Amino acid sequence: MLGLNPAILISRIIVLLTAFSVHEFAHAWTANYFGDETPRINGRLTLNPLAHLDPMGSLLLVVAGFGWAKPVPVNPYTLRRSSPSAMMWVALAGPLSNFLMALLASIPFQLNLVNLDDLYLSFAAQGSSIFPTPIEFLWEFITINLVLMLFNLIPIPPLDGDKILDYFLPDAWKDRMAQIRPYGPMILIVLFMVGPYIGIDVLGWILGPPLRFLINLLVG
Numbered sequence: 235m236l237g238l239n240p241a242i243l244i245s246r247i248i249v250l251l252t253a254f255s256v257h258e259f260a261h262a263w264t265a266n267y268f269g270d271e272t273p274r275i276n277g278r279l280t281l282n283p284l285a286h287l288d289p290m291g292s293l294l295l296v297v298a299g300f301g302w303a304k305p306v307p308v309n310p311y312t313l314r315r316s317s318p319s320a321m322m323w324v325a326l327a328g329p330l331s332n333f334l335m336a337l338l339a340s341i342p343f344q345l346n347l348v349n350l351d352d353l354y355l356s357f358a359a360q361g362s363s364i365f366p367t368p369i370e371f372l373w374e375f376i377t378i379n380l381v382l383m384l385f386n387l388i389p390i391p392p393l394d395g396d397k398i399l400d401y402f403l404p405d406a407w408k409d410r411m412a413q414i415r416p417y418g419p420m421i422l423i424v425l426f427m428v429g430p431y432i433g434i435d436v437l438g439w440i441l442g443p444p445l446r447f448l449i450n451l452l453v454g
Contacts, residue, residue, distance in 0.1 A: 240364035245374035250292055251283045253332060253379050254303040257386075258286040260331035261306040261324055268320040270312040278306045305392060318401075325397035332383035339375045340452035348372070350453065373453075380448050384441045390425075391418030 259281050262273035273279050278286065291302035313320035342348045348369050366374070389395035391411075396418065400408060414421075425436040 241366040241370055242374065244364070245366045245371045246378065248371070249375050249378045250287070252375075253335060253382055254292070255281050255283045255286050256331050256335060257328040257382065258303050258306050260327040261308070264324045264327040265306065265308045265313065265320075268313050268316040268324065270309050270316075270320075272309045272312070273306050276307050322398050322401035325394040328394050329383040329386045332379040332386075336376045336379040336383070336448075336452060339372050339379070342372060343453045376452060377445075377449065380445055380452075381441060384444055384448075385437075388440060390421055391415040393418075393422070 258278060262278040262280075265273050266279055286303045288302055288304045294302075308321070308324055310321050313324065317323075353369050353373055386394040387398070389399040391414070396411070396415070400411060403411065429436045
């Protein structure tokens with residue numbers, strides 16, 4: 235954290251406050267739309283960052299560029315009474331909100347108001363200011379939102395991808411996933427925290443190709 239360029243650090247803190255808050259609010263709003271008042275009762279139907287931030291997940295986002303917020307409490311039984319697909323839509327709402335934010339932030343690139351040459355020049359001049367330039371902030375905003383989207387779509391519990399995949403699985407496979415689910419957090423720790431220390435970059439293998447594709451698509 236101390237080794238980060240101050241401009242990047244400021245950018246990531248702002249992105250942290252925005253991306254996580256909108257992501258979790260999207261979960262809460264969608265659950266509330268399908269009739270579950272649990273998020274509202276627990277104070278999560280808000281864009282206030284203080285209601286959503288997790289200390290460790292927030293620190294990792296600032297330092298490593300990915301992390302997590304406090305999960306929104308949802309009552310799946312209330313949702314199922316509303317619609318069999320409701321839990322899937324609640325889970326998908328968070329990653330979808332991150333993609334929409336990245337898409338909005340890419341508009342200046344799409345309209346050629348800024349380009350990659352401007353970005354390279356801005357990065358080359360880093361150190362001259364402690365504050366990010368607009369293009370540096372846009373780049374951090376786009377990439378971190380895309381990383382959060384892709385990371386949360388990984389179908390390992392407790393990530394959103396697990397609940398999305400569960401909706402499409404046959405019943406026999408759902409039982410198998412239910413057996414694996416309690417070990418999900420441990421699997422994530424091994425893959426994404428222990429793996430890099432032994433030379434296994436699972437995060438890069440899984441997220442790298444789709445991240446590069448989306449950045450090329452949005453930024454050009």
